[in-house]
Amino acid sequence: MAQDSVDLSCDYQFWMQKLSVWDQASTLETQQDTCLHLAQFQEFLRKMYEALKEMDSNTVIERFPTIGQLLAKACWNPFILAYDESQKILIWCLCCLINKEPQNSGQSKLNSWIQGVLSHILSALRFDKEVALFTQGLGYAPIDYYPGLLKNMVLSLASELRENHLNGFNTQRRMAPERVASLSRVCVPLITLTDVDPLVEALLICHGREPQEILQPEFFEAVNEAILLKKISLPMSAVVCLWLRHLPSLEKAMLHLFEKLISSERNCLRRIECFIKDSLLPQAACHPAIFRVVDEMFRCALLETDGALEIIATIQVFTQCFVEALEKESKQLRFALKTYFPYTSPSLGMVLLQDPQDIPRGHWLQTLKHISELLREAVEDQTHGSRGGPFESWFLFIHFGGWAEMVAEQLLMSAAEPPTALLWLLAFYYGPRDGRQQRAQTMMVYVMATCRHGDLQPCGQRRSPVPTEVARDETLPAHSPAKRRPFFPKVI
Secondary structure (H helix, E strand, C coil): CHHHHHHHHHHHHHHHHHHHHHHHCCCHHHHHHHHHHHHHHHHHHHHHHHHHCCCCHHHHHHHCCCHHHHHHHHHCCHHHHHCCCHHHHHHHHHHHHCCCCCCCHHHHHHHHHHHHHHHHHHHCCCCCHHHHHHHHHCCCCHHHHHHHHHHHHHHHHHHHHHHHHHHCCCCCCCCCHHHHHHHHHHHHHHCCCHHHHHHHHHHHHCCCCCCCCCCCHHHHHHHHHHHHCCCCCCCHHHHHHHHHHCHHHHHHHHHHHHHHHHHCCCCCHHHHHHHHHHCCHHHHCCCHHHHHHHHHHHHHHHHHCCCCHHHHHHHHHHHHHHHHHHHHHCCCCCCCHHHHCCCCCHHHHHHHHCCHHHCCHHHHHHHHHHHHHHHHHHHHCCCCCCCCHHHHHHHHHHHCHHHHHHHHHHHHHCCCCCCHHHHHHHHHHHCCCCCHHHHHHHHHHHHHHHHHCCCCCCCCCCCCCCCCCCECCCCCCCCCHHHHCCECCCCC
């Protein structure tokens, strides 16, 4: 508690200085600085309120003699008042200063002053007297007129931005880049207001012809944060534009997904599927540029964890959700498969992209042999100067875990000598780093294990892309990706 008190005092001095700077200057730089710190200042106000509500008004004044100045400066800052829940928290803080039974004129004056500030906050979004008379003459009360005016202003600006996007190089009819940048700056504290959604969407979709990005970074960050925390809901086209135009936002969305998976105490494939779909990443990944970034982050996570089962499971579920999103968007690929998987042959990609469950059982062995031939050619035949090498082929293969399950099932059902192509495929799945000779030895181990015990896991294997203990979640719908995959008892 003592440390919290020291931290709050340090924060108090910092924000007092910030508010003084913001109050004395209204330049473009101070406005940008204000927008950049809005979320942090709101968090400070929350901590301040938690401390104030435990004290009486006299203790508050003794502990923070300049608390009135700090709150007043904040209350007269339109950016702060408009941001998220800052206005509400300011009211809470002011109410903590009110002395319910004033004992002297000083306390009475303080109460009167607080009432004046509260009145200012509550009337900050009202109109002046002349506007009120005008709206009443039209038959509207100001409280009814303001939301309609805001909505019309937003729709008008959004329409102007859409026309700006369509006009292209017609410079006479285009909105000036400076104005577009200014709009994005003004929107930062208003991001979570539902009425402002059309303007936010229009700003994201509107692409200028300038060589550099004209929208403010803090605008992208604020929109992305609101999307991740589910404070706003934008069309997928706008989300795609956000992540295409601002790479840090896409990276943060991926890290946010990883954090949710890690922080969850117990994950199964069904839960992973919910997290992934909720992230909007599979839908956005229908654009190849976004898919490549997401896939690269999965690749890094896989390498950093030395092929952890949890990461492989997440990749497989993500891939299934991504394929479903592609199917919903169009029956035919809008982009060539090579744009999604540049290090593999299109023929191999097209085969793996099929759902194993859609292939007639009588054709399973033939299809698996074909996959094995294509992979083996890519891995062992280096005469064509393959760019990817064994790892890239394996990385592609583990995206589609259903094929490895099918291989295992076929080998267990095989009455005669197991097909060499299937043994190679399983050996490659378990040991992508093995050379030809070591993989051949692993295949012999598989043959012996299958004949003696029906166990397809190679002896002495430290790490396996497939968990040894699997069960099925029968409560899942038939079309669910998790229904087609093993149920992981413990993931991340």
